[in-house]
Amino acid sequence: MCSLAQRHGDNLYPVQFSATFGDHTLDLEVPEGVWNPTPHGVHLGNMLTQLDFSGEHVLELGTGCGVHAILIARAGAPRMTVTEIDQPILDNARHNLEKHGIEIPIDYVVADWIQVDGGPYDCLITNPPFGKAGKHYRRYFIDTLIIEAHKLVRPGGRLIFIHSSMADIPRSLRLMDECGMEVRILGETDHEFRNYYFEDPQYLLEMAKIPGGYQVRDGRQYERLMAFEARLPR
Numbered sequence: 001m002c003s004l005a006q007r008h009g010d011n012l013y014p015v016q017f018s019a020t021f022g023d024h025t026l027d028l029e030v031p032e033g034v035w036n037p038t039p040h041g042v043h044l045g046n047m048l049t050q051l052d053f054s055g056e057h058v059l060e061l062g063t064g065c066g067v068h069a070i071l072i073a074r075a076g077a078p079r080m081t082v083t084e085i086d087q088p089i090l091d092n093a094r095h096n097l098e099k100h101g102i103e104i105p106i107d108y109v110v111a112d113w114i115q116v117d118g119g120p121y122d123c124l125i126t127n128p129p130f131g132k133a134g135k136h137y138r139r140y141f142i143d144t145l146i147i148e149a150h151k152l153v154r155p156g157g158r159l160i161f162i163h164s165s166m167a168d169i170p171r172s173l174r175l176m177d178e179c180g181m182e183v184r185i186l187g188e189t190d191h192e193f194r195n196y197y198f199e200d201p202q203y204l205l206e207m208a209k210i211p212g213g214y215q216v217r218d219g220r221q222y223e224r225l226m227a228f229e230a231r232l233p234r
């Protein structure tokens with residue numbers, strides 16, 4: 001019998017998402033149409049709990065159900081701006097933040113990816129779309145994030161994001177280097193392919209072309225998940 005996740009390969013199925021990140025246990029409502037946090041988001045969340053955002057106005061692009069926004073606020077951010085492509089997704093994030101007692105000032109903004117007014121921000125955090133980017137050029141959200149970060153983040157500020165080996169890590173590292181960013185790895189892990197990867201033969205073919213994109217162990221495919229902190233040039 002198919003699991004719910006298999007039947008909803010778009011990863012937008014409703015779920016009550018519970019997870020523990022460091023000392024924080026979150027219990028999030030994720031309605032139909034809102035991204036259900038994946039191992040990528042979970043790994044990024046774990047890395048965020050080890051950071052300090054005191055004094056930083058943080059911008060989060062594509063907040064989804066707000067899982068990272070809660071952790072960023074708990075890690076000391078005094079102010080946040082969170083974005084999404086649609087108002088109902090933002091309404092759900094606001095609901096989850098309020099439910100978790102987050103009281104700092106937060107701007108909830110509908111914006112198409114990096115086209116955000118305001119700033120410059122001290123820090124930009126995101127789990128960028130990739131597998132379900134909906135773009136022929138699947139790296140669109142990663143490339144624009146890196147190339148346009150200087151328009152959103154102040155000189156010397158930081159860009160923090162999660163990256164799968166499937167999205168070509170060496171290529172992003174080169175791009176960050178070319179943009180003069182100083183990069184450090186916050187932490188890495190690996191995870192077995194999500195069921196919905198197998199529903200898109202084109203995606204699997206694309207991933208087979210990425211050197212080191214994934215590993216096969218005992219007949220199962222695993223991707224590497226790396227969280228980066230990239231410091232912009234001063």
Ligand SMILES: C[S@@+](CC[C@H](N)C(=O)[O-])C[C@H]1O[C@@H](n2cnc3c(N)ncnc32)[C@H](O)[C@@H]1O
Pocket residue numbers: 034035036037038040041061062063064065066067068083084085089111112113114126127128129130
């Ligand atoms: C990989 S999901 C991450 C969601 C959430 N941060 C998490 O980790 O669970 C990417 C998010 O970006 C949003 N998104 C997709 N296209 C977007 C766009 N053009 N502008 C802003 N957000 C977008 C999606 O709605 C989705 O919530």
